[in-house]
Amino acid sequence: MQVIHAKQALTTNGWQSDLEVTIGADGRIEHVGPVSQQPTHRTALLLPAPLNLHSHAFQRAMAGLTEAKSPDPRDSFWSWRRLMYTFLNQLTPDDVEAIAGLVFMEMLEAGYGAVAEFHYLHHDVSGVPYASLAEMSERIVAASGQAGIGLTLLPVLYQFGGCDLRALNGGQRRFGNDPEQFLRLHAGAAAAIAGGPADNAIGMAPHSLRAVDPAGLSAILSQAPSGPIHMHLAEQVAEVDEVQAHLGARPTDWLLANHPVDARWCLIHCTQMTEAETIALAQTGAVAGLCPITESSLGDGIFNGTSYLGGGGMIGFGSDSNIHIALFDELKTLEYSQRLRDRSRAALAKSDRSTGRVLYDAATKGGAQAGGRDSGRIAAGALADLVGLDDDNEWLCNRKGDAMLDSLIFGGRGQGCIRDVWSAGRHVVAEGRHFRREAIIERYKKTMNRLETDF
Numbered sequence: 001m002q003v004i005h006a007k008q009a010l011t012t013n014g015w016q017s018d019l020e021v022t023i024g025a026d027g028r029i030e031h032v033g034p035v036s037q038q039p040t041h042r043t044a045l046l047l048p049a050p051l052n053l054h055s056h057a058f059q060r061a062m063a064g065l066t067e068a069k070s071p072d073p074r075d076s077f078w079s080w081r082r083l084m085y086t087f088l089n090q091l092t093p094d095d096v097e098a099i100a101g102l103v104f105m106e107m108l109e110a111g112y113g114a115v116a117e118f119h120y121l122h123h124d125v126s127g128v129p130y131a132s133l134a135e136m137s138e139r140i141v142a143a144s145g146q147a148g149i150g151l152t153l154l155p156v157l158y159q160f161g162g163c164d165l166r167a168l169n170g171g172q173r174r175f176g177n178d179p180e181q182f183l184r185l186h187a188g189a190a191a192a193i194a195g196g197p198a199d200n201a202i203g204m205a206p207h208s209l210r211a212v213d214p215a216g217l218s219a220i221l222s223q224a225p226s227g228p229i230h231m232h233l234a235e236q237v238a239e240v241d242e243v244q245a246h247l248g249a250r251p252t253d254w255l256l257a258n259h260p261v262d263a264r265w266c267l268i269h270c271t272q273m274t275e276a277e278t279i280a281l282a283q284t285g286a287v288a289g290l291c292p293i294t295e296s297s298l299g300d301g302i303f304n305g306t307s308y309l310g311g312g313g314m315i316g317f318g319s320d321s322n323i324h325i326a327l328f329d330e331l332k333t334l335e336y337s338q339r340l341r342d343r344s345r346a347a348l349a350k351s352d353r354s355t356g357r358v359l360y361d362a363a364t365k366g367g368a369q370a371g372g373r374d375s376g377r378i379a380a381g382a383l384a385d386l387v388g389l390d391d392d393n394e395w396l397c398n399r400k401g402d403a404m405l406d407s408l409i410f411g412g413r414g415q416g417c418i419r420d421v422w423s424a425g426r427h428v429v430a431e432g433r434h435f436r437r438e439a440i441i442e443r444y445k446k447t448m449n450r451l452e453t454d455f
Contacts, residue, residue, distance in 0.1 A: 001025065002425065004388070005039040006046035008400060010360075011378040015401045021046065023384040027199060027425030032380055041427075043388030043420060045404060047360070048377050049113030050327065051152070051367035051385070054230070054268050054289045054318025057100035057140065058121055062087050063323045065453055085171025087453075089125050093139050095447050096121065100143035102444040105434045106325040107149060110415055113385025113423045114150030116318070116371045118205050118230060118268070120158050120175045122185060127173030133181070134188025141192040144200070146436065148428040150385065151196070152371040154205040154230050155189045157182045159216050163209070163246035175207075179219040186220075199383055199424040201372045203228035208235075209243045209251050214258070221259065228264055228372045230289065231255075234277075235269035235300050252277040261286050266316070266370035270308075271301035278304045282313030287370040292333035294320035302337045306347055309362070316366030328414040331359040335409075356405035375424075388420035 002023040009019045011032060020037070024030040066083050091099075100117075107115055122136050123129050132138065137155055144151040158175035161168050168176045177185060190202045204224050206212040208231060221229070234240055234251045243251045252273050255261060265286040273281065281288065290303055298321075308315065317330045335355055338347035349355040368376030375385040391398050395413040408414030421429035428435055 001030070002041065002427070003037055003039045004041045004043060004046060004386070005035055006388070007044045007391070008404070009046035009378055010048065010405075019046070021378060021384075021386070023422065023425045025425075027197075027384055029378065029380055029382050029384050032378060041388070041420060044391040045389040046378065047111075047387050047389070048364045048375070049111055049385040049387040049421060049423070050317065050360075050363040051114040051116060051150070051371040051373055051375060052107050052112040052318050052327075053116045053266060053287070053316040053367050053370040054291055054320050055103065055107075055115050055117050056120070056321060057103040057117060057143070058088060058091060058096055059084065059320075060103045060106075060322035060325075061099045061448060061451065062321070088121060088171050088174065090451055091121070093130070093135055095451065096136060097139040097143045098443045098447040100140055101146050101440045103322050103325070104144055104147035104149045105437060105440045106322075107319065108147060108421050108423065108428050109418065109432070109434055110325050111327045111387045111418050111421060112149075113375060113387070113421065114152065114199075114367075114371060114373055115144070116152040116154055116203070116228065116230065116266075117144075118154050118156060120156035120205075120207060122155075122177065123174045125174065127168070127176060129181075132188065133185045134192060137185070137189035138192045141196050141200070145196055147434070147440070148423055148426045150199045150373060150375070150383070150423045151193070152201040152203055152228060152373060153189055153193055154203045154228065155182070155186050156205040156207050157216060157220055158207045158211045159213060160211055163242050165213060179216045182220060183223055197424065199373070201227065203230065203372060205230040208232040208239070209247065209254065210239055214247070217259070228266060228370060230266045230268060230370070233267040233270055234272040237272055237301075240272045250274070250277065252281055256280055256284070263369060268318070269295060269300055269303070271295055271303050273304060275304070275307060278307045278313075279311040282308050282311035285314065287314045287316050287366045289318055289370060290315055290330075290334055291318045291320035292330050292337060293324050293326070296333060296337075297321065297323055302341050303334070305334055305338050306342070309348060309358075314366045314369060315362045316370045317363045326415055327363070328409045331356070331363060331409050335359060354402035354406050356409040357402040359409060360405050384422050384425040386420075386422040387418060389417040390419050391417070393417060
């Protein structure tokens with residue numbers, strides 16, 4: 001049993017001081033209460049560690065490689081995507097495992113306790129399945145095990161190159177499955193998850209309304225009685241126009257009219273929604289999965305956070321392209337986008353909670369729901385996904401409560417305060433460093449030294 005003494009902690013009952021949290025051998029919190037015994041760990045500030053609800057791990061290896069001007073006179077998400085296809089054409093299963101290992105380590109050091117991996121890189125460079133159809137999923141599971149991070153694996157169905165049902169070509173061929181083959185791949189991924197830690201989970205991800213046709217979407221959803229369902233939705237103006245031209249409705253309107261969207265769903269980005277769509281989606285109980293750093297990098301647009309939260313909607317946060325894995329910066333970027341759009345301040349704050357508190361509460365609650373993970377709170381029975389931080393420094397100066405969270409998120413140095421991270425009770429970060437840091441980085445560097453990066 002592990003015993004943590006926290007000078008202050010954010011619990012389901014709000015802020016508490018001089019708290020004791022015990023973690024059982026099953027990775028769950030056994031008890032939360034006053035200090036009563038000798039600790040195995042001490043921390044100044046204890047927070048629930050959010051789940052990173054949207055990641056494409058392999059894209060971490062592209063960070064910094066897509067900032068030069070392309071031949072396209074107007075660089076956009078679509079020109080970035082073409083470069084991404086070129087890059088992934090050289091990745092082997094070993095490469096993907098090494099890259100994912102680094103990504104998962106960086107997430108833990110950034111304060112995430114678990115990840116939902118939106119996994120669509122399935123086949124070899126010519127689009128031919130590996131001998132084990134779920135080979136790449138197995139590599140993601142292996143990387144998560146090496147890093148010690150809780151994993152919700154989301155195998156992705158990707159059928160077509162667009163709403164006109166054009167065939168996949170180039171790098172897209174590595175993604176492609178028809179619904180029948182996808183369900184077999186999903187069964188293999190589920191078997192890999194079952195062989196890992198008990199806190200891991202399986203879901204599924206129809207990629208988008210561009211890449212999955214209505215029949216394919218219905219076919220896989222009929223075979224998904226439980227588990228999270230994630231899908232990209234309304235990310236780009238061109239995507240919205242394409243879906244409307246072929247399906248007769250904008251993406252959000254079409255999805256809500258044709259499927260019973262509920263709390264199992266996590267819709268990613270949602271940066272191109274009307275006010276009416278925003279309120280309608282908020283009322284379903286689904287999580288809007290936001291990746292503000294990537295959405296800024298790709299020029300996606302600004303999610304309407306004030307209306308969505310005002311309508312009772314749930315949000316959570318992910319690192320998507322993993323260009324910069326920084327939990328507090330994701331939260332800050334969302335808030336700043338609202339301020340820039342509306343020329344306001346404290347856009348998401350409530351009368352009883354500061355901006356940072358609203359954002360952090362949303363990240364923990366929404367992330368847990370999106371990942372189908374019993375986490376996101378400091379309470380008996382929950383998985384012990386926890387982050388411990390130092391407050392005796394020039395950035396926090398022993399602040400308390402919501403002011404502490406605001407300083408972590410908006411002061412720009414919050415990540416440097418992270419000292420300890422637990423994922424389902426696994427103490428994976430201590431003194432600010434992952435327990436396998438050197439080996440994971442060395443493997444990643446060997447992979448990168450072999451890959452072609454001049455494209």
